[in-house]
Amino acid sequence: MYQLSFSGSAHSFPTMLEVLRFLRDDASVAAVDAAEIALTFFAYPVTVTRYNGKLTVRRPGTATSLFLSLIDEIDAAYFRPSFAALEPWQIRREHWQLLYLAFDLAREPLYLFSSDQIAQANEEAAKSGRRGLDLFELLQDESERRFGFRYAGPVLDNRQSNGRHEVHVAYALAAGKPVPQAVIDDYVSLSKFDSDLQWAKPLLAVPELRGALPLAKLVPLATVMRHSKQAITSDNAALLSMLMGLVPNSPTTVEVDDLLYAKGILEAHPLPEAYQKPVDVGLPTCQFAEVLRRTLADSARDNRLAELEKARKSGSISARRFQLDSQLAILDHGRHTHTFANEFAKAVQTADMSYLLSILDRPDDANRASKQAVREVFGIKLIGVRAAARRRGIFQLAGMDAAQQAEWEASSVSQREARRVAREVARAREAAEMSRVRAEDGAVLTGAEWVDRTIADGFSQIVSLRQGTSVRYALADPVRQLQVSLRANDGTLAYARVALEQRAS
Template sequence: MVDSGGGVAPARYRLKNLNCPTPMGQHPIGDVGPFSFAEPTSMYTLSIPNETFTVATLAGVIALFANERVKKTETSSISLFSDGVPASVTRYNGTLAIRCAGSAAEIVNRLFGEVHAFWLSAYGEQARPWQIRPAHWDELFGLFELARAPHTFLTTDQIDAEKAAARDARQFFSLSSLFHESATARFGFGAGGPPVTGGQVNGRHEVHVAYALLRNEDVPAVVMDDYRAVEQPFRYDLEWAVPLFDVPEVRGRLSASRWQSVSSVMRHAKQPVTAENIDAIVAATADLPETAGYIEVDDALFDAQIVGAEALPAMFGTPVAIGEPLNDFAARLRQLLADWRRDKTVDRADMERTQGRMSARRHRLECEMALLSHGRESFEWPNRVASAIEERDLSVLLNLLDTPDDDNRSSKQTVEEFHGVKLRGVKAKARRRAVFSLCGFDETAQREWEKADEQRRMEKRRHDDAQRARDAAQSARYKRTDGTVIDGVTHVDDAIASGFSEIRNWRAGAILQYALVNPALNEGRRLQAKDGTLAYARAVLERLAA
């Protein structure tokens, strides 16, 4: 697509009507005075087979390099003509580039000077950022990217000459400084862009348009049309600008901070800001201090019934099967757990609300969900605990009850209520003894169980260690004498099956070597600690010995 003035409009700004007057440009942004330069304007014609593009600046020519048809065209089939100072198109490492005569400073000044002259002719001397069409804004800011890719517009000889001159002057050659100085002299800002409300600079065109709409500035219809052609023109923390863009009656009604909070609340409440409700919104927030944030604005709009209560999640509209209690113990434990979760959620919501970190709407929802969740508490876990007590499953009960006082409080309270076994406020040894007593174990039976349990734990550790060693050895590779490659597990298993039953080690310098040895043949098969075969061989021999 060809832009009638400044170059190819980027894909996100494809315009519906390209027969508009000479497109756009820009000028002394913010508080910067009128342009003090008057560079001559030029026109460039870039031709490829079956297509011709006419642009007003070298920046527009460079923008054309993003065009897929241009990029795919052989360099020899691309021609560039100018009615001013000549320029040509070439490729550097496969990437399209322009070439002009002159020093780096002269070429940089030419790039910005042409854009400046074009903007003067298109917009006059008093244009502001929001009055510039987005494609032309992008064209200007695209120039700053060239500082990171100097070969896009400078030859190697031109770059080397600049570096040599900088060395002779005992200075550092900085393209970024050249770009900043040239742009600032003409436009009053550099790569960071001009200032917006609050004094912060910003190079995003949509930011300047958003704040202009907020102040009810006169944004030209052609700029508005360009943004209407974009699917999502206001993103990345600019969603608050969408109502300003769509509803003119909203513009200029609230300060920036107030409006951003209002739009955020309305967006999260999934309610639009309209010409019909903007007066009510302004009235509802009129008495709030300027420092009021999201929570205060949310409360004010809720009090004025502009936003309603938050809807319950869909899960609360679906029945849930909570089951039946195994016995009275399970029923009591479920009640305590449900009460604890409800009270914990409500207390947290109350604290957040008191400390100003939660809106009234959200507080109401949190409390409502806590009350509804209380009735949806399942009997699954209480029944598991009750079953463990009935079956005297010490492994489960020790993990659950032989814990610090603040852990599993509901389970311990229920045990105390139903079985009279005190588990809280006692020393660790007495607590553990109480759990065994709950299961009918005297001290002798407890010692026997703990001894057997330790043996079980040791056996499990050995099994786990052996499995890890086997997994590691499985990845190792060994070559047999016949050239066959086998894994480490097969290497060890075959050796042990063939009578290699001893592990021996010796030093070779500073390195400890290992081998699986057949005592009768006095032969060995190599083992390694790092690949898992040594640990696997030890595990297998220990198992066989047992």
């Protein structure tokens, strides 16, 4: 037994790993001077010191034997007391974690041992043909020899290795194994079952559920009940277990949800709070806006109901979810506002061609409801026609004849080209801003500022001159017959080109 005392406080620990865990993690001792801490092992003093600011101990002996003694202690105290090997779920969490603390410390040999002890261990390893002291691999082998598993952990019923203690406890509870109450109590106060093990949380509080169902049925049952915000208790565990006999051996959560809903365990999903309040759908500004709102609402409802029917038939949504979402689709039809319809109608009235084309000049399946509304009110067919005919119909919708369309198209091309040039100028300018050029007057300018100043001074042409195998570029003033050099690598050449192109346009 280890006795540790400092500042009037005294603690007892069965193993050295528990001493080290206390020294590393407990806030009460973190700031205490190592010289003020007394540690004994059955009245024999043990030196407490610091390594890299962390409290640790130093003991005589070889690194290998001292390290193995750490494992000997937890082996005898917790893993194989009375020489009988315990299952992971029979060991308390804090004791199980000591083995993995040892694995962590195996990566910090200088925390555990002096440099002389490490040097000696490396020499002994070299004599045996090994590269040096490898505590981690030593512990891997020792753990497998003693406990039957390496760092990855013991093998579960699903034949996968897992070192997480809570996983072994969860599987043992599910199988109805006699997990000690002290182990269960450890997890009742922890949140270790809050992620991928949420299905196991009811097992901690409901003994009647342990071993009552195979895992393939327990997991979807617990999942459905949790999502429905209904607890599994000692009062309903037997009923739920009996009902789960009616589902397939490996049911989906949808199958479980449907069964519990049909048997009255689950209630229908309530309407979201937002649907408890009326919506101001507004008023249409014209007949077309009224028809468009109705067409869009019909389309959204019908598409949603078709999606739900398909999902229900494929078994991907429960009966409860199908009923709720179908109800919402129908309610949404009446809550569809006139906002978009009025905005669209305004675009028709003002011949906002950019807006109209962005919505209507699309393939047949895109914005189909809007095109159907146009056909119903204006008689213009935009579905099932060639692209050119569709585009002509959109201009016709806005009251523009072929000549007006041609004029708009030409203007649009010019505007797109201007925007393209502006984007290229911005990109080239940004690159040129990164370089620095010293002007003739000694001022230091960015590459972009220097190009702007040079062009403003009358340099309006870019010329190229071949020099051997290379080409030199320059800004030229055709009137004064002057030239200044441009470079590609500093961005001035690219910026000069787009700047002159923009001026020309």
